[in-house]
Amino acid sequence: MDTDMTVASTESLTKVYGDRVAVDKVTMTVRRGEVYGFLGPNGAGKTTTLRMLLGLIRPTSGSARASTSVGALIEGPGFFPYLSGRANLKVLARHRGLPDSEVERVLERVDLASRGDDRFKGYSLGMKQRLGVAAALMGDPELIVLDEPTNGLDPAGMADMRALVVDLARGGQTVLLSSHLLAEVQEICHRVGVIDDGRLLRESTVAELRGGVSLRVRATPEPEALAVAMRLAGDDGVRRDTDGSLLLTLPADRAPDVARALVEARVDVHEITAAERSLEEVFFEMTSQKESVR
Amino acid sequence: MSTIVSTARSTTRGTTRSTRAELMRLRAWPAVWITLGAWLLLSLLFGYLFTYLSYTSGDPGFSDEGTTQAQQLARMMPDAVPHVFLQGMPMFGGALMMVLGALVAGNGYGWGTWKTLFSQGVRRTPALVGSVASLTLIVVGTLVVTFALDLAVSLLITASESQDVVMPSAGSVGEAFGAGFLVLQMWALLGFLLGTLARGPALSVGLGLVWALVVENLLRGVGQLLGWVENLTEVLPGTAAGSLVGSIVGVGGTDGTPGVVDTIPGDRAALTVAVYVVLAVLASIALVRRRDVT
Numbered sequence: 078m079d080t081d082m083t084v085a086s087t088e089s090l091t092k093v094y095g096d097r098v099a100v101d102k103v104t105m106t107v108r109r110g111e112v113y114g115f116l117g118p119n120g121a122g123k124t125t126t127l128r129m130l131l132g133l134i135r136p137t138s139g140s141a142r143a144s145t146s147v148g149a150l151i152e153g154p155g156f157f158p159y160l161s162g163r164a165n166l167k168v169l170a171r172h173r174g175l176p177d178s179e180v181e182r183v184l185e186r187v188d189l190a191s192r193g194d195d196r197f198k199g200y201s202l203g204m205k206q207r208l209g210v211a212a213a214l215m216g217d218p219e220l221i222v223l224d225e226p227t228n229g230l231d232p233a234g235m236a237d238m239r240a241l242v243v244d245l246a247r248g249g250q251t252v253l254l255s256s257h258l259l260a261e262v263q264e265i266c267h268r269v270g271v272i273d274d275g276r277l278l279r280e281s282t283v284a285e286l287r288g289g290v291s292l293r294v295r296a297t298p299e300p301e302a303l304a305v306a307m308r309l310a311g312d313d314g315v316r317r318d319t320d321g322s323l324l325l326t327l328p329a330d331r332a333p334d335v336a337r338a339l340v341e342a343r344v345d346v347h348e349i350t351a352a353e354r355s356l357e358e359v360f361f362e363m364t365s366q367k368e369s370v371r
Numbered sequence: 372m373s374t375i376v377s378t379a380r381s382t383t384r385g386t387t388r389s390t391r392a393e394l395m396r397l398r399a400w401p402a403v404w405i406t407l408g409a410w411l412l413l414s415l416l417f418g419y420l421f422t423y424l425s426y427t428s429g430d431p432g433f434s435d436e437g438t439t440q441a442q443q444l445a446r447m448m449p450d451a452v453p454h455v456f457l458q459g460m461p462m463f464g465g466a467l468m469m470v471l472g473a474l475v476a477g478n479g480y481g482w483g484t485w486k487t488l489f490s491q492g493v494r495r496t497p498a499l500v501g502s503v504a505s506l507t508l509i510v511v512g513t514l515v516v517t518f519a520l521d522l523a524v525s526l527l528i529t530a531s532e533s534q535d536v537v538m539p540s541a542g543s544v545g546e547a548f549g550a551g552f553l554v555l556q557m558w559a560l561l562g563f564l565l566g567t568l569a570r571g572p573a574l575s576v577g578l579g580l581v582w583a584l585v586v587e588n589l590l591r592g593v594g595q596l597l598g599w600v601e602n603l604t605e606v607l608p609g610t611a612a613g614s615l616v617g618s619i620v621g622v623g624g625t626d627g628t629p630g631v632v633d634t635i636p637g638d639r640a641a642l643t644v645a646v647y648v649v650l651a652v653l654a655s656i657a658l659v660r661r662r663d664v665t
Binding site: 131133134135145147149150151153154156157158159164167168169170171172209212213215218222 | 384388389391392393395396399400401482483484485486487488489490491492493498501661663664665
């Protein structure tokens with residue numbers, strides 16, 4: 078890897094299928110010990126990027142490098158249907174030279190030990206997903222890649238999975254998480270990469286992406302209020318929200334200054350509150366679509 | 372130099388682990404036991420049961436026309452076991468092994484188990500060689516069980532008919548095992564290659580069976596009319612396998628055992644079959660190493 082802190086990285090990674098560019102010069106870095114959220118709408122190129130990172134498919138150009146100590150769940154779990162969950166993991170453990178005790182550890186970790194002897198083909202979607210995560214956890218890999226790990230899980234299972242990812246990060250493991258649940262990503266990821274139409278639009282910390290705390294101001298008359306706001310926050314620091322209020326990129330402790338300036342300009346102040354944009358709002362702005370994302 | 376040695380050691384370790392893992396999952400797979408059971412059943416039916424019924428009833432069956440009761444009895448004695456053991460292999464033995472090979476390789480794509488394996492950091496070449504090695508061990512096991520069963524049935528008939536027990540020579544047993552191994556291994560590996568090419572068992576099994584059971588026989592028929600087709604058939608796998616067995620057990624006129632032929636000499640047939648074995652392994656490795664696994 079490039080540095081001691083980098084566990085996975087891509088450099089101008091590109092994949093072309095016929096005349097369709099699935100992944101377009103994506104450069105991203107996953108650092109040791111972080112939970113990295115990989116976001117993008119359906120067909121944005123997330124899974125293709127992850128597959129190239131894991132060496133499952135070859136890039137058309139560019140490069141992808143990941144730690145050799147890796148566990149992954151990519152686009153659904155693939156196991157032998159005639160074997161039990163436990164036996165499937167034992168087969169994987171044999172391939173990797175791991176002891177059977179490792180199988181028991183990861184089954185416990187995903188709360189599947191009691192159903193470990195059931196055949197895989199009889200598992201519910203959620204159980205299959207948990208077995209896939211268990212496979213990724215075997216051997217305590219340095220990097221864990223989870224592509225939509227909460228697919229098929231009920232709310233309790235999703236909460237468990239969220240807790241598991243947080244727990245993994247606390248234990249020093251690096252998690253690269255692709256998820257369509259933006260609230261979940263906002264809650265547990267340190268940094269995110271947003272991909273759309275094959276291109277990485279942004280890579281930053283969640284806080285940076287959300288733009289920090291801003292002030293929401295509702296005041297009339299609006300032209301005068303806007304002029305005051307722009308004087309305080311700068312031309313680029315003000316934007317009008319859909320409900321007509323103004324969002325000022327200023328820290329919350331500047332609220333008294335804003336109120337004073339507005340009053341001095343004879344503007345009626347109806348509301349000044351600290352506002353924080355959600356990751357979902359930022360995401361929709363960046364990808365310019367309101368449909369559900371994957 | 373030390374890098375080469377270390378890579379070779381790592382590949383050997385990986386192959387050993389993967390062989391153990393593949394054996395673990397194959398021995399629990401009903402499809403393996405059904406295929407092997409079908410071979411043993413067919414082998415006993417055509418090798419002993421029909422001949423025995425014909426012998427006891429004095430009514431020659433389709434495979435015993437023109438033979439005396441003494442000849443039928445001699446065919447069922449222990450010293451004839453190597454020949455009986457071999458004669459079904461070029462046709463239905465080979466076809467069943469091809470089905471097995473196609474299932475072993477092809478189902479991994481449909482179930483996503485190759486993807487699961489390769490995304491956990493397991494290297495492709497050791498995993499594939501391990502799979503081929505486990506298939507080879509199954510072929511060897513099949514040969515041992517088939518021979519043991521044939522010998523047991525033969526001894527039973529010898530005892531029931533109050534005949535002297537004359538065991539086959541070590542040379543004839545070794546020759547039969549060698550030829551049988553080459554034939555079954557070639558078909559199993561060609562099935563493995565087809566399963567890899569088609570990324571699934573259905574198409575590969577269908578195409579393989581049509582080729583082995585129909586196309587090669589038709590080509591041999593056409594070869595009697597067209598010289599260049601005859602030359603082509605001499606290097607085909609079915610002709611080579613049939614000729615190898617034919618050189619040991621004899622062809623037995625126009626109504627001999629299906630698939631057993633004398634188109635090319637035994638040594639050339641053995642060499643041709645061995646070349647197919649090597650080519651099938653190399654082609655499978657080359658394919659799996661280069662291809663995208665989705």
